[in-house]
Amino acid sequence: MASLAEASHNDEADTTHISEIGDGSHIVSDVRDPEGLADLLGDECVRTILVEAKKEPRSAAELSDCAGVSEPTVYRRLERLREYDLVTEEIQPVTDGKNYKLYRTRLDGIELDLDEDGFEITISRRDRMRDRFVQFVEGT
Structure with missing residues (x-):
């Protein structure tokens, strides 16, 4: 290193x-809230999101399938991960006009x-x- x-x-x-x-x-x-970060990383869904989004950018639907939880659950976890700047989101344009977001792990x-x-x-x-x-x- x-x-x-x-x-x-x-x-x-x-x-x-x-x-x-x-x-x-x-x-x-x-980190301004180490207890909150430790709590966040203790969540199995969060860990799955981080691992899967590190392999390649993924949509919330894909992350939902990987983690075996609902999309609203994934969106709540992604919001908390963004608070700690551990994931990024990018808009994926689609030709039919329905753009969607892909999430990538920064950690x-x-x-x-x-x-x-x-x-x-x-x-x-x-x-x-x-x-x-x-x-x-x-x-x-």
Whole structure:
């Protein structure tokens, strides 16, 4: 793995700083709600969504079939995953005019560290080449 740039958290402003690793991944430190994230990842449906959407972009209907749950359940889980920026959605245009969304996992890994102050969660995310190019061109 390439060297890791520093990721830090500003307690006063309650902001998270994102740093880039040489391989294109991003690190986010100090998740603002580690208990909520742990609860979310404890859900079997969520884990299935993350695994299946990492293999390839999938629609909510496909994820529903993979997880064996209803589409409304999948949409609720996807909303929570988007709150933590663990999935992305993209519009898939269809020639008959009925566009639909595909979901892709951004999560690359999670690290949990214990120190004297408690737990620290570090999330690494992988951006798609297209997204990194757009960020480069737009200067963001």
